[in-house]
Amino acid sequence: MNISIFGLGYVGAVSLACLARDGHRVIGVDIDPAKLDLIREGRTPVVEEGMVDLMTSVVASGRVSVTRDVAQALHASDISLICVGTPSAANGSQDQGALIRVAEQMGAAVRTKPGAHVFVFRSTVVPGTVEETLLPLLEKESGKKEGEGFHVCFQPEFLREGSSIRDYDKPPFTIVGSRGDYAVEQLRGLFGHLPCEFRTTSIRAAETVKYCCNNFHALKITFANETARLCEALGVDPFAVMDLVCQDTQLNISRAYLKPGFAFGGSCLPKDLRATMYLAKTHDVELPMLGSILSSNRAHIDLAISKVMGSGARRVGMLGLSFKPGTDDLRESPLVTVAEHLIGKGFNLLVYDPEVHLSSLLGANRRFIEQQLPHIGQLLRPEISEVIAHAEMVIVGMQDRRVVDGLRQHLRPDQRVLDLANLPDPGSLPGKYEGLCW
Numbered sequence: 104m105n106i107s108i109f110g111l112g113y114v115g116a117v118s119l120a121c122l123a124r125d126g127h128r129v130i131g132v133d134i135d136p137a138k139l140d141l142i143r144e145g146r147t148p149v150v151e152e153g154m155v156d157l158m159t160s161v162v163a164s165g166r167v168s169v170t171r172d173v174a175q176a177l178h179a180s181d182i183s184l185i186c187v188g189t190p191s192a193a194n195g196s197q198d199q200g201a202l203i204r205v206a207e208q209m210g211a212a213v214r215t216k217p218g219a220h221v222f223v224f225r226s227t228v229v230p231g232t233v234e235e236t237l238l239p240l241l242e243k244e245s246g247k248k249e250g251e252g253f254h255v256c257f258q259p260e261f262l263r264e265g266s267s268i269r270d271y272d273k274p275p276f277t278i279v280g281s282r283g284d285y286a287v288e289q290l291r292g293l294f295g296h297l298p299c300e301f302r303t304t305s306i307r308a309a310e311t312v313k314y315c316c317n318n319f320h321a322l323k324i325t326f327a328n329e330t331a332r333l334c335e336a337l338g339v340d341p342f343a344v345m346d347l348v349c350q351d352t353q354l355n356i357s358r359a360y361l362k363p364g365f366a367f368g369g370s371c372l373p374k375d376l377r378a379t380m381y382l383a384k385t386h387d388v389e390l391p392m393l394g395s396i397l398s399s400n401r402a403h404i405d406l407a408i409s410k411v412m413g414s415g416a417r418r419v420g421m422l423g424l425s426f427k428p429g430t431d432d433l434r435e436s437p438l439v440t441v442a443e444h445l446i447g448k449g450f451n452l453l454v455y456d457p458e459v460h461l462s463s464l465l466g467a468n469r470r471f472i473e474q475q476l477p478h479i480g481q482l483l484r485p486e487i488s489e490v491i492a493h494a495e496m497v498i499v500g501m502q503d504r505r506v507v508d509g510l511r512q513h514l515r516p517d518q519r520v521l522d523l524a525n526l527p528d529p530g531s532l533p534g535k536y537e538g539l540c541w
């Protein structure tokens with residue numbers, strides 16, 4: 104294919120070299136004349152393993168050219184990859200100046216270009232940027248409509264500096280966010296041969312995934328480093344600990360716990376986090392990330408409470424009370440926190456939990472309800488039908504067959520549902536459905 108690449112930094116230069124290596128004709132555009140000169144001479148503008156040899160050979164092949172002229176590059180190509188920088192502004196926002204200038208110039212250039220052109224935004228951008236800022240600019244400057252004169256899509260870049268050629272050839276996945284099939288098929292032609300999944304999604308989801316991946320990486324590094332700081336203070340080998348942590352591919356290095364849902368609770372996580380923080384304090388170790396987890400968890404509980412408070416409903420039914428399905432353990436259940444808050448605010452609450460019946464609770468759990476939560480104990484009902492019939496709003500706190508069946512059977516169209524549990528097929532429920540944050 105004939106490809107133009109805008110921005111010849113780490114992402115753009117490596118893409119240019121690899122695409123030319125794979126047989127495409129590539130024209131590079133940058134505002135920095137020094138970078139253009141380096142490439143013309145067959146030298147690499149970025150220090151990257153393998154780039155010196157690769158750049159020499161692709162420039163010698165004649166498949167690479169460079170220019171500062173946006174219109175020339177655009178007219179000589181069918182597809183443009185936009186890889187200009189998106190650095191932080193002083194206030195932490197994203198400086199999109201370079202992207203905006205390029206979009207304006209590309210829009211003006213595509214005005215006079217016959218045939219379809221594909222714009223592939225690869226710079227990391229805050230979600231919404233392509234559809235709210237860049238696409239309108241392209242349409243305004245070109246006088247054409249997306250899907251008619253040109254196509255836009257967003258393809259996040261996952262290469263890492265230092266191993267970028269290897270990462271180019273073996274990315275974790277290829278993700279293309281688009282509004283139509285044309286751009287996707289062009290990119291399948293360019294990247295479909297790579298040994299990874301080729302996934303398509305919306306432009307906004309693709310923009311968001313990139314941030315999410317980087318945030319997750321930052322979170323993992325910080326987790327390992329906070330663990331190491333605590334380990335050092337305790338005289339424990341942090342490498343041995345993290346090595347063992349990583350060996351658990353069931354719960355630790357896995358999909359477990361990575362699905363959006365409601366707050367965590369129960370008899371272990373909150374208490375062990377608190378003990379960790381106390382331990383750190385007594386050793387003068389700062390663990391700001393671990394130390395903020397409980398307040399983030401509380402913010403999730405508060406979100407649920409504010410949605411109920413803002414609904415206007417006064418009669419509320421809660422389905423689920425224990426901290427997770429399949430247990431009657433109420434200790435530190437976030438649903439108990441929600442229930443207590445609503446009771447305190449004078450809501451008329453009834454609760455159903457298939458695992459929590461006062462009549463069948465034994466020992467410590469029964470004592471816990473009788474002594475700590477007598478007010479909630481009185482609101483428990485053995486039949487889901489009674490709790491649903493009572494409610495203007497039903498809070499669904501557990502995904503359980505009995506709860507799903509009960510909702511299908513008893514919910515009325517005038518009732519509201521606040522789903523904290525990510526119910527399957529919510530569209531099939533008769534009530535007015537709202538997810539906690541989905």
Ligand SMILES: NC(=O)c1ccc[n+]([C@@H]2O[C@H](COP(=O)([O-])OP(=O)(O)OC[C@H]3O[C@@H](n4cnc5c(N)ncnc54)[C@H](O)[C@@H]3O)[C@@H](O)[C@H]2O)c1
Nearest residue numbers: 110111112113114133134135187188189201226227260264
């Ligand atoms: N560096 C990485 O490892 C990496 C990985 C994934 C994604 N990204 C993202 O990719 C984008 C590019 O990153 P980078 O590290 O390659 O940036 P970089 O700063 O190394 O390169 C950006 C290039 O864009 C050029 N440029 C600026 N304005 C221009 C214009 N108007 N026209 C043409 N060229 C222009 C600059 O001269 C520079 O050469 C960023 O959004 C970044 O967040 C980077």
